Amino acid sequence: MRVAIVGNGILSNLGALYFKKRLPASVEIVLIGPEDRGGLPLVGESTIEITSQFLETELGLAEYLCKNHYPKFGLTYYFKLDLDNPDDRTYSVHCNERGPSNNPPLESWTGPMVRPLSWLLNRFTFDRDIRKMVDERGGIERIDGLVTDVALDGQEGHTLQIKETNGHTRSIKADWVIDGTGRNRLLAKKLDLVIKPEGQRNCFWFWLADFDRSLLKNLNALGPKPPAPGEPFHYDRYYTTHHFMGRGNWIWMIPIKAEDNSELISIGFVSHPDVYEHEVRSVDDFIEQVSKVHPVVTDFVKSGRVVDTQLLRRYHYVVSKVYSPNRWGILGDAAFAPDPLFSNGLAFGTLQLEHLGEMITQDLEGKLAPEYVNALSDALMGPILGSQTAISKWYHSMDDPFLSSLRLTWIEYTYFYMVLPMVVNRCHYQPDRMKLWKVLQFRQDKNPYEIPQALLQARSLFDKPTPEHFLYRGKEKVNLRALDKVERVDEILDQVNEGSTLLGKYTREVVERVKELAG
Ligand SMILES: Cc1cc2nc3c(=O)[nH]c(=O)nc-3n(C[C@H](O)[C@H](O)[C@H](O)COP(=O)(O)OP(=O)(O)OC[C@H]3O[C@@H](n4cnc5c(N)ncnc54)[C@H](O)[C@@H]3O)c2cc1C
Known part of the structure; x- marks a missing residue:
């Protein structure tokens, strides 16, 4: 059998390594x-546990990651209490204060x-190193060129037309075709599968060097602090993915290690x-708009040197299906461009x-x-659509620090108690476990990523949130068993049920707190 992977991006190369390991010789x-990305932007610096579990346990990259990239200690969210007052730097800050113990x-x-x-x-380093690992692995044929067309035939074999970078053209046959062509979306366009969802996104991002890291601490952070040096689970909050929320927008800040070991930071x-x-299409636009809301961010940016800038406008899309019994699949950016929140x-x-x-x-x-x-196609698209719909709605109240803190906590509980243990235990594809995964399938009336009415109603009981309104779940929202590989489906279900119980408790406590404050 021959599997053709079209694309030379990160997922195509990770796929080649993984298939070589997983499939018979x-x-x-x-x-x-092609070697050259042909103008496609390179982004996606922050990994979550699902990604790193794959990289570490399936591909054995733990030591490589540790030596060449920065650690990440979860996501930190900054919800500003008064967005209209640049002089007030009070933020309700939410992060995961510890990870699963196992x-x-x-x-x-x-x-x-x-x-x-x-x-x-550092995606430049990472993508290059993974490509090198593919070449060193051996047994993977690489053709430097573009696929110009595919005649799909799952029975007799697909035919791929190739224009090599050296100018030659040729065609090859393959039993399976996996389209990893990124935003070029070879198959999705050919088969007319692209859907542009209603809620669009624009994104401008850049890298910064030679900055003064201490300026990021120049804010009044409410909420628990990470464990101090010497205490169990101590970590440095700088090494997280930082999110500053605004009105219909948010900013990411991701520390990355340069090739020469100096510090860089990606800001989007x-x-x-x-x-x-x-x-916001330039650094000047960024400074002008963001300084009105988050001067802590713009002071920091002004302290450094901008290295590179990128812009994507109205870039959000999904496809209607990702796999076919006709032996093809559409992978990664060729299939969807989710919100990076x-x-x-x-x-x-x-x-x-x-x-x-x-x-x-x-x-x-x-x-x-x-x-x-x-x-399987539905099993992938369900959580993508569910999470994207919840995030799209979120933009309409992103300026509300209280509601944003509720949405964040809700999604993180769902992730640590439902999504992560299910992925670790292969509920996303193992036939006898897939019925559990259905909890995450998207239904308009019951989206697991969406906060319940009781929390929305709690918000209607007061005008402006004060520091007393916020409930922090830094330690509790992390399921310590999330990475356990378990024998029985019941043990996964236990975690899902525990998550539901904790969400119920959280909802009750939020409502009680708000009522108490309302007198
Ligand atoms: C603004 C933004 C922020 C993001 N942040 C994160 C994040 O923090 N964390 C995260 O996990 N993800 C993030 N992502 C998503 C992440 O960037 C993508 O999931 C990932 O980079 C996709 O890789 P890919 O291999 O699918 O595509 P690409 O890396 O784009 O690869 C596509 C490849 O296909 C090749 N190609 C194109 N056309 C053809 C053709 N006809 N024939 C042959 N080859 C072809 C190209 O040359 C390229 O090599 C973000 C995305 C965006 C837009």
Whole structure:
């Protein structure tokens, strides 16, 4: 059997490494893509536990990540109490103050902090190193060129037309085609599968060097602090993905390690054009708009040197299906461009690689059923659509620090008690466990990422939030068993139920607190 992966981006190369490991040696893997990205932007520096679990346990990259990239200690969200007053730097700050306890030790991790569960990637270094690993791995054929067309035929074999970078043209046959062509979306365009969801996004981002890191602390942070040096689970909050929320927009700040070991930071401005009235297309626009709300961020930016800038406008899309019984799959950016608010773009891509690995395995064994292929397509698109819909709605009240803190806490509980243990225990593709995954399938009336009416009503009981309104769940929202590989489905269900109970308790406590404050 021959599997053709079209694209030379991160997911295509990770896919080649993974398939080589997962599939029998008789399966030929061919990667077709140019060295040059052809103007496609390179972004996606913050990994979550799902991504790093794949990189560490499936591909054995833990030591590589530890040596070459910064650790990540979760996500930190800054909700400003008074967005209209630049002089008031009071923020309700929410982060995960500890991770699941059962992560394996890491030889190269010698820092005074707890061993991280995920990583902040320098994507230029990372993508280059992964490509090199593919070449050194051997047994993976690489063709430097563009696929100009594909004649799909799952029975007799697909035919791919290739224009090599050296000018030659040729065609090859393959039993499976995996489209990893990124925003070029080879198959989705050919098959007319692209859907542009209503809520669009614009994003401007840049890298900063030679900055004064201490300026980021120049704010009045409400909420619990991370454990101090010497205490269990101590970490440095700088090494998290920082999110500053605004009116219909938010800013990411992701520390990254330069090749020469100096510090860089990636800073991005994401907005919903229906909710945010301004355009941010340059560093000057960024300084002008952001200084009115978050001078702590712009003071920091002004202290450094801008290295590179990128802009994407109205970039959000999904496809109507990602896999076909006709032996093709659409991977990563070729299939969807999710909102990066929860750093989950690469995570969805790694789930897809596991799906594809399983489908090809079943195909080799002659037992791949069309129903299973379609079920996997739904199993991926359900959580993508559910989380994206909840995030799209969020933009309409992103300026509300209280509601934002509720939405964040809700989604993080859902992630740590439902999504993560299910992924670790393969509920996203193992047939006897997939019924559990259905909890995450998107239904308009019951979206697991959406906060309940009781919390929305609590917000209507007061005018402006005060520091007393906020409830922090830094430690509690992290499920300490989330990384346990369990024997029985019941044990996963226990965690899901525990999460539901905690969400119920959280909801009650929020409502009680608000009522108490309202007198
Ligand atoms: C603003 C923004 C922020 C993000 N932040 C995060 C984050 O913090 N964390 C996270 O996990 N994810 C994030 N993501 C998502 C992440 O960037 C993507 O999931 C990931 O980079 C996609 O990789 P890919 O391999 O699918 O595509 P790409 O890396 O774009 O690769 C596509 C490849 O296909 C090749 N190609 C194109 N056309 C052809 C053709 N016809 N024939 C052959 N080859 C072709 C290109 O040359 C390229 O090599 C973010 C996305 C955006 C837009």
